[in-house]
Amino acid sequence: MKAFTKKVYGGPEVLQLEEVAKPVVKDQHILVKVMANSANPADWHILRGKPLFARLSFGLFKPKKPILGADFAGIVEDVGNGVEDYKVGDHVFGEMLGGGAFAEFASVPVKVCAKMPVNVKFANMAGVPIAGLTAYQALIIHGKLTKGESVLINGASGGVGHFAVQIAKIYGAKVTAICSNKNVDFVKSIGADNVIAYDNVNIHEHDGNYDVIIDTHGNLKHADYKRMGKRGVIVGFTTMSHMVAVLFKNTLSKFPLTQFTAEANTQDLEILASLVKDNKIKVHIEKIYPYTQIPDAITHIEKMRTRGKVVVDWNWKEG
Numbered sequence: 001m002k003a004f005t006k007k008v009y010g011g012p013e014v015l016q017l018e019e020v021a022k023p024v025v026k027d028q029h030i031l032v033k034v035m036a037n038s039a040n041p042a043d044w045h046i047l048r049g050k051p052l053f054a055r056l057s058f059g060l061f062k063p064k065k066p067i068l069g070a071d072f073a074g075i076v077e078d079v080g081n082g083v084e085d086y087k088v089g090d091h092v093f094g095e096m097l098g099g100g101a102f103a104e105f106a107s108v109p110v111k112v113c114a115k116m117p118v119n120v121k122f123a124n125m126a127g128v129p130i131a132g133l134t135a136y137q138a139l140i141i142h143g144k145l146t147k148g149e150s151v152l153i154n155g156a157s158g159g160v161g162h163f164a165v166q167i168a169k170i171y172g173a174k175v176t177a178i179c180s181n182k183n184v185d186f187v188k189s190i191g192a193d194n195v196i197a198y199d200n201v202n203i204h205e206h207d208g209n210y211d212v213i214i215d216t217h218g219n220l221k222h223a224d225y226k227r228m229g230k231r232g233v234i235v236g237f238t239t240m241s242h243m244v245a246v247l248f249k250n251t252l253s254k255f256p257l258t259q260f261t262a263e264a265n266t267q268d269l270e271i272l273a274s275l276v277k278d279n280k281i282k283v284h285i286e287k288i289y290p291y292t293q294i295p296d297a298i299t300h301i302e303k304m305r306t307r308g309k310v311v312v313d314w315n316w317k318e319g
């Protein structure tokens with residue numbers, strides 16, 4: 001089968017499209033014929049082995065796992081021992097944070113998959129896993145958002161942010177979104193009640209008042225959380241030193257601030273699938289790349305200016 005592999009840490013240029021052995025389905029796994037992926041910042045972090053402490057998990061001197069890629073949507077090709085809920089032909093989506101999804105086939109643990117809603121495109125569901133799970137868990141599990149509360153979402157136009165705006169509205173929150181000028185109309189169109197363009201307003205001087213602050217961009221300071229919020233959730237980071245400084249300051253304060261890594265699980269994926277099925281959340285796709293251009297999709301996402309999601313199509317027909 002075809003797969004994008006990496007033998008050393010580096011930029012998108014170290015990725016190679018190779019013929020590798022098709023995986024054999026493991027126990028409690030399903031073998032998925034991948035139809036679409038999406039690209040996430042996690043892909044380039046893992047590809048580059050940055051921040052350096054990530055190498056403790058992904059390989060100290062060189063990558064442990066050759067195949068990159070986390071988010072996928074596809075068709076069940078085979079089921080492993082102990083799998084009861086899936087059959088050959090089911091349409092599924094999910095997240096393999098350890099890698100393996102930028103390939104024609106992937107053996108995936110069932111606990112990080114869910115069935116796709118009918119009549120939804122693979123490209124759309126491939127855009128959901130990491131960004132959708134992160135938005136949902138940031139707001140509902142870590143942010144403990146309740147109906148009628150106000151939420152400030154920094155980085156509201158990106159993969160995580162555009163799901164966060166939509167999910168917060170579904171849960172009955174009043175949403176203030178922060179993005180660049182070029183994305184103001186976009187975040188309004190997905191439901192934001194108020195929008196702050198960071199090109200015009202210095203967010204570190206903004207004196208709004210919110211129940212929950214979700215920072216997907218990762219440039220908010222500890223003083224910003226304390227000045228504007230009652231609870232805070234750190235999702236992204238601009239630099240490790242900035243995030244460590246915010247968390248260190250928080251050890252000296254009683255402010256309820258959480259930093260977390262999203263967890264893939266069937267239950268939360270099913271919630272997201274149902275929201276997509278009911279048309280309550282829409283996956284905005286900025287660009288679809290053919291699978292041969294996965295390195296370009298990574299370059300695109302690495303700029304950190306994506307509106308919605310960047311998706312990869314494994315069924316791309318030239319011309």
Ligand SMILES: NC(=O)c1ccc[n+]([C@@H]2O[C@H](COP(=O)([O-])OP(=O)(O)OC[C@H]3O[C@@H](n4cnc5c(N)ncnc54)[C@H](OP(=O)(O)O)[C@@H]3O)[C@@H](O)[C@H]2O)c1
Binds near residue numbers: 160161216217
């Ligand atoms: N904790 C977790 O488990 C977890 C999971 C997923 C992602 N993340 C992290 O969350 C971050 C966002 O991920 P993503 O997938 O949403 O990335 P993304 O799709 O690339 O979106 C990045 C967004 O950041 C916005 N942005 C850029 N500069 C900004 C600024 N100065 N102020 C506010 N927003 C700004 C951009 O909007 P404009 O173009 O309008 O500027 C863009 O929409 C990344 O750091 C990623 O590593 C963490």
